[in-house]
Amino acid sequence: MSENPVQLVLQGLCKVSDCIQTNLSRFFPRPDDPSSSLPRNKTPLLTLSTPTHLRQPDQILNKGKSSGPTTKEDLGRATWTFLHTLAAQYPDKPTRQQKKDVKELMEILSRMYPCKECADHFKEVIRANPVVVGSHDEFSQWLCHVHNVVNRSLGKVVFPCERVDARWGKLECEQRACDLQGTAAMDFTK
Known part of the structure; x- marks a missing residue:
């Protein structure tokens, strides 16, 4: 199960x-x-x-933070860090379940993101740029592209997507402990 x-x-x-x-x-x-x-x-x-x-x-x-609750900017940075880290770990040959999960995650974020304005904007962005999850490269490039779409809308600098793997490389974990579940060796979808 x-x-x-x-x-x-x-x-x-x-x-x-x-x-x-x-x-x-x-x-x-x-x-x-x-x-x-x-x-x-x-x-x-x-x-x-x-x-x-x-x-x-x-x-x-009191983790060294003198101000109040998380800001919209802090939440955005943390979310992009999570998503780019996920993309960096995404396999070259994902299973059907991994592809489905990533697409569902993007849909869930567009509905459940704690900032309604951000969620609505992300929903528009993924509607105009459907999620691409065929491989690590495809997903990483898609995510970089949509991150840049969001950055442009906020008047921020865009990131050169050809450097995405250099910026968001795979996590360094011993014995492949950071590999996503459901890699080719553990494909439960067949």
Whole structure:
């Protein structure tokens, strides 16, 4: 029996979130950094060396962020990071189920994205640019193209799509632990 696609997406988002948190150390105060706003001899509530599962609730809530809830821009950056990371991991020869899941994910994002204006715009973008999921290259290029469509609409710089693999390379995981489920060796759709 296959898992619920939404559950798989949520699991993937958790892994991406942990990866981002680990790699964005510049946003976390360090006690030995003289430019830190922390008083001398004061240990920050949250450090990169503290595993997520060992942190206290107040450490998780006060993760070096002085402002309130997530902004639309923060959400957008996190979403594009997730999507480009997904595309980087997308196989050269995806299964029917992987193709279906990616198309469904884009449809779900266009309906359920927390910013209604963004969701409606993304719905228009994918209507004009149907999702292409035939291979890693096709999906990565399609995603880069639609990201650039969104960037143009926001007056932002576009990214040269011929450099997408250099910018969003595969995750570095031991023993192919980052491979998407359902690769050719595990094709459950037949």
